[in-house]
Amino acid sequence: MQHEHHDPAAHEQALHGLGYGIYILIWIGLVVLTGVTVAIAGVDVRQLAVLVAMLVASVKSTLVMAYFMHLKYEPPVFRWMFLVLLVTFAIFMILLFSDVLFRSSPNVLFG
Amino acid sequence: MSQHTESVVAHKHPSDFVGAKIGMWLFLFTEVLLFGGLFLLYAVYRAKYPVDFHLAATELDTFIGTVNTLLLLTSSLTVVLSIEALQRGNRKLSIGMLATTILFGLGFMVNKYFEWGHKIEHGLYPGSEKLLSHSQGEITFFQLYYAMTGLHGLHVLVGMAVLGGVLYFIARKPVNKEHMNPTILRRFQGAARLAVISDNGNELGTVARIDEDVRNIDIRISYEHGEKRFDPRNLIKLENSALYWHLVDVIWIFLFPLFYLIT
Amino acid sequence: MASHAIVETTHEENYLQYKGRHGGLWSWIFSTDHKRIGILYMIGMFAFFVVAITLGLLMRLEQLTMGPTIMQPSTYNKVFTLHGVIMIFLFIVPGITATFGNFFLPIQIGAKDVAFPRLNLFSWWLYVIGAVTALVAVFTGMADTGWTFYVPYSVRTGTNVTLAVLAAFILGFSSILTGLNFVTTVHRMRAPGMGWFRMPLFVWGLYATAWIQVLATPVVGITLLLIILERTLGIGIFDPALGGDPILYQHLFWIYSHPAVYLMVLPGMGVVSEIIPTFARRNIFGYKAIAYSSVGIALVGTLVWGHHMYTSGQSYTAAVVFSFLTFLVAIPTAIKVFNWVATLYKGSIRVELPLLYAMAFIFHFSIGGFTGLMNAAISVDVHIHDTYFVVGHFHYTMFGGTVFAMFGALYYWLPKMFGRMYGQKIGITAFVLQVIGFNMLYFTMMVMGYMGMPRRYYDHLPQFHDGHIIATVGSWFLVAGLFLMIGNLVWSVFKGAKAEDNPWGGTTLEWQIPSPPPLENFDKIPQVERGPYEHTPVEVSK
Ligand code: HEM
Numbered sequence: 001m002q003h004e005h006h007d008p009a010a011h012e013q014a015l016h017g018l019g020y021g022i023y024i025l026i027w028i029g030l031v032v033l034t035g036v037t038v039a040i041a042g043v044d045v046r047q048l049a050v051l052v053a054m055l056v057a058s059v060k061s062t063l064v065m066a067y068f069m070h071l072k073y074e075p076p077v078f079r080w081m082f083l084v085l086l087v088t089f090a091i092f093m094i095l096l097f098s099d100v101l102f103r104s105s106p107n108v109l110f111g
Numbered sequence: 112m113s114q115h116t117e118s119v120v121a122h123k124h125p126s127d128f129v130g131a132k133i134g135m136w137l138f139l140f141t142e143v144l145l146f147g148g149l150f151l152l153y154a155v156y157r158a159k160y161p162v163d164f165h166l167a168a169t170e171l172d173t174f175i176g177t178v179n180t181l182l183l184l185t186s187s188l189t190v191v192l193s194i195e196a197l198q199r200g201n202r203k204l205s206i207g208m209l210a211t212t213i214l215f216g217l218g219f220m221v222n223k224y225f226e227w228g229h230k231i232e233h234g235l236y237p238g239s240e241k242l243l244s245h246s247q248g249e250i251t252f253f254q255l256y257y258a259m260t261g262l263h264g265l266h267v268l269v270g271m272a273v274l275g276g277v278l279y280f281i282a283r284k285p286v287n288k289e290h291m292n293p294t295i296l297r298r299f300q301g302a303a304r305l306a307v308i309s310d311n312g313n314e315l316g317t318v319a320r321i322d323e324d325v326r327n328i329d330i331r332i333s334y335e336h337g338e339k340r341f342d343p344r345n346l347i348k349l350e351n352s353a354l355y356w357h358l359v360d361v362i363w364i365f366l367f368p369l370f371y372l373i374t
Numbered sequence: 375m376a377s378h379a380i381v382e383t384t385h386e387e388n389y390l391q392y393k394g395r396h397g398g399l400w401s402w403i404f405s406t407d408h409k410r411i412g413i414l415y416m417i418g419m420f421a422f423f424v425v426a427i428t429l430g431l432l433m434r435l436e437q438l439t440m441g442p443t444i445m446q447p448s449t450y451n452k453v454f455t456l457h458g459v460i461m462i463f464l465f466i467v468p469g470i471t472a473t474f475g476n477f478f479l480p481i482q483i484g485a486k487d488v489a490f491p492r493l494n495l496f497s498w499w500l501y502v503i504g505a506v507t508a509l510v511a512v513f514t515g516m517a518d519t520g521w522t523f524y525v526p527y528s529v530r531t532g533t534n535v536t537l538a539v540l541a542a543f544i545l546g547f548s549s550i551l552t553g554l555n556f557v558t559t560v561h562r563m564r565a566p567g568m569g570w571f572r573m574p575l576f577v578w579g580l581y582a583t584a585w586i587q588v589l590a591t592p593v594v595g596i597t598l599l600l601i602i603l604e605r606t607l608g609i610g611i612f613d614p615a616l617g618g619d620p621i622l623y624q625h626l627f628w629i630y631s632h633p634a635v636y637l638m639v640l641p642g643m644g645v646v647s648e649i650i651p652t653f654a655r656r657n658i659f660g661y662k663a664i665a666y667s668s669v670g671i672a673l674v675g676t677l678v679w680g681h682h683m684y685t686s687g688q689s690y691t692a693a694v695v696f697s698f699l700t701f702l703v704a705i706p707t708a709i710k711v712f713n714w715v716a717t718l719y720k721g722s723i724r725v726e727l728p729l730l731y732a733m734a735f736i737f738h739f740s741i742g743g744f745t746g747l748m749n750a751a752i753s754v755d756v757h758i759h760d761t762y763f764v765v766g767h768f769h770y771t772m773f774g775g776t777v778f779a780m781f782g783a784l785y786y787w788l789p790k791m792f793g794r795m796y797g798q799k800i801g802i803t804a805f806v807l808q809v810i811g812f813n814m815l816y817f818t819m820m821v822m823g824y825m826g827m828p829r830r831y832y833d834h835l836p837q838f839h840d841g842h843i844i845a846t847v848g849s850w851f852l853v854a855g856l857f858l859m860i861g862n863l864v865w866s867v868f869k870g871a872k873a874e875d876n877p878w879g880g881t882t883l884e885w886q887i888p889s890p891p892p893l894e895n896f897d898k899i900p901q902v903e904r905g906p907y908e909h910t911p912v913e914v915s916k
Pocket residue numbers: 427430431433434454455457458459461462466519520521522765769772773777828829830831849852853
């Protein structure tokens with residue numbers, strides 16, 4: 001069940017790094033994406049603006065989590081747990097909006 | 112009672128690095144949901160006051176926001192490079208990258224200081240008369256702005272302190288100190304002696320017999336390593352603190368467009 | 375002794391004898407041993423429990439006659455707030471998890487400790503710090519808002535809400551740390567062979583609980599922080615005068631506080647799932663169904679918070695959605711009840727106090743559950759919202775349910791924890807007093823509530839007078855039973871007869887090590903080869 005890494009050498013092998021290069025690539029990607037959102041915000045796309053901004057932010061944070069935070073290289077249980085977090089937050093958001101969106105309307109289900 | 116008493120002692124401090132990371136991620140989840148509550152509020156109020164939010168956001172300086180975004184993104188890079196360097200036994204680079212990370216964090220906070228200071232000088236802060244003369248949606252926008260970026264700033268400060276602590280651990284002379292404090296003396300009494308045993312089982316030297324007269328055993332051994340060797344416990348400390356730092360970055364990745372880019 | 379000894383044991387120093395480096399008190403309050411931490415929690419929690427019971431008793435005394443009896447209205451407001459805050463944040467939320475969970479989770483999965491022993495100690499210290507903060511709040515103008523701290527009143531009142539809320543925040547943090555410790559422990563520390571479906575059901579309950587602690591608590595954390603910000607810095611995110619929406623406060627508060635009621639009860643259900651197979655000497659019926667239903671309850675429990683807000687002004691649509699979802703909770707709950715009852719069917723039942731408490735749990739929790747369904751129906755709830763009906767309902771679930779399960783756990787595990795048996799006769803007397811008093815008190819409250827007696831009132835109208843007398847007399851029986859039990863247990867811990875290692879013939883791992891457990895639980899990490907409740911069938915003569 002448990003693996004004990006008392007020997008630093010064995011540990012070093014177990015956690016082999018990905019190399020400096022990939023991180024720098026990801027960083028370049030992140031900077032470019034930042035440029036993209038700032039640029040798009042300047043253009044007048046109205047309602048779409050928030051959507052695009054959130055989309056770009058999601059891509060950026062996915063990159064950070066997958067590579068910088070190693071989520072992509074961890075055992076699957078990490079990703080499962082992360083999914084639980086996302087689902088929970090989505091539930092909170094959806095149910096909260098089932099109230100605030102319909103405050104002034106009559107019951108839309110059995111109206 | 113088994114002969115392998117030394118394994119009993121070793122079990123007391125199992126270093127399960129995967130477990131440590133799971134623990135850290137779970138902690139990050141709680142941070143996400145702490146901010147999550149504020150994001151929920153933001154979403155509701157934005158839906159309620161779209162125009163006011165739009166107007167209020169124009170008061171924020173997109174340039175400072177962008178600079179701060181780049182600072183945090185780059186600091187995320189440097190901290191991950193610091194991990195990679197430590198894994199490769201390049202302690203100097205690791206320390207350098209870690210220090211750079213903290214400096215970027217500092218830069219972020221300095222920017223924030225001027226940004227907030229500027230707003231407050233212009234009378235835009237919670238409860239100020241000027242703010243209260245704005246529309247309700249604008250008031251809410253600024254209250255959320257202060258609450259969210261304030262809480263985030265606090266996290267940046269904590270992150271810097273934590274990284275600073277790890278920096279200290281890594282920068283210390285690479286001495287490995289083992290400290291055994293056999294918890295159950297009786298297990299050893301009369302049934303054990305201290306010895307150094309090589310990997311293939313040869314006894315290299317006997318130190319002492321632990322007889323009934325021994326009242327307490329306290330063993331401290333320190334090994335001095337060459338420059339390349341690092342304590343694996345420092346690596347997990349660094350990795351977990353870096354996870355925290357990245358999370359602070361991820362939260363900013365969302366705060367930035369929500370406050371600065373919805374003009 | 376158990377028939378299958380799969381654990382080798384030697385009789386060596388147990389965890390109570392261990393002196394450590396410093397000995398005395400220090401060896402307790404700085405101990406990272408999960409067993410000692412469990413007991414530390416227990417001492418603190420029961421101290422507060424006694425205080426809060428006394429406050430409950432005082433509230434009932436106030437209602438004995440019409441008009442002021444022993445206190446003024448404003449005092450009553452503070453008393454029910456303090457009673458609620460202590461019972462919720464200092465007693466039942468750490469509850470079974472922090473006490474028996476800490477003590478038995480590692481043992482039941484065959485581990486020597488939790489995943490992060492030092493963090494565990496830290497979370498106990500946070501508990502102490504939170505408790506001290508709460509005490510300071512009491513003596514600097516106790517809040518009078520009720521334990522729910524609803525805005526806008528909590529922002530406007532002159533009482534010291536800030537400190538009370540800060541205490542709740544710190545206690546929440548403590549709870550989070552326990553939760554993440556337990557999730558990691560269950561994932562990483564199970565002994566070889568201890569697959570997910572060989573875990574005792576108590577562990578399943580704790581696992582589901584731990585997830586709720588991790589995922590729900592932060593939301594109330596930020597909500598409470600915002601109250602502090604509103605009171606100190608004038609950030610009025612919930613303040614209608616500043617464009618805020620007070621209903622959002624209720625949303626965020628119940629996003630935590632509804633799942634919190636499952637966080638209270640799931641470990642209790644786990645305890646019942648341990649007690650019943652042991653005293654029926656049978657493998658539990660529907661192991662997987664019970665295990666999954668724990669997770670199911672945790673999941674559905676996050677979907678239903680809006681049922682506290684039918685009359686708050688939330689949208690009709692939301693009310694209907696929340697009402698429907700609330701009814702769903704009944705399914706996993708009923709699954710458990712049916713399986714427990716089915717386990718008893720044709721078992722060779724040995725009636726002992728732990729089993730009596732488990733039965734009382736099922737009885738009370740069923741009443742609490744059914745009245746919960748009544749609350750869940752919008753049209754009914756509009757009538758009974760904020761009445762004694764609700765107060766009766768949640769005492770049936772939290773007190774009649776969780777707390778009775780906790781008492782069952784006390785009797786069940788006392789021999790293991792301290793190596794002593796409890797005094798049986800006094801124990802049974804106390805049990806009878808508790809059950810009679812409990813039902814007299816809270817059933818009457820529910821009836822009065824249904825007839826319109828509002829909650830949080832220090833006085834009542836003449837038509838409720840008889841009911842209040844019955845309830846108050848019930849509270850005397852109840853409190854007598856509680857104090858008798860606590861006294862008996864304290865006596866037993868020090869003076870009780872020596873207990874065997876396995877007095878009940880339990881099959882889970884904790885019964886295969888000495889009582890009290892040795893410092894490191896197991897000499898050698900056990901190899902698990904069978905499910906948790908495989909009792910050797912007892913021959914029954916036809
Ligand atoms: C002898 C034991 C107890 C007695 C006599 C008692 C009595 C009461 C009374 C009279 C009220 C106030 C009703 C009102 O005027 O609104 C109350 C409220 C409450 N009780 Fe208890 N109770 C006891 C045990 C418990 C336990 C074990 C718990 C939880 C585990 C608990 C949790 C609460 C809560 C949360 C409230 C609501 C406080 C509020 O309105 O803010 N009580 N109790």
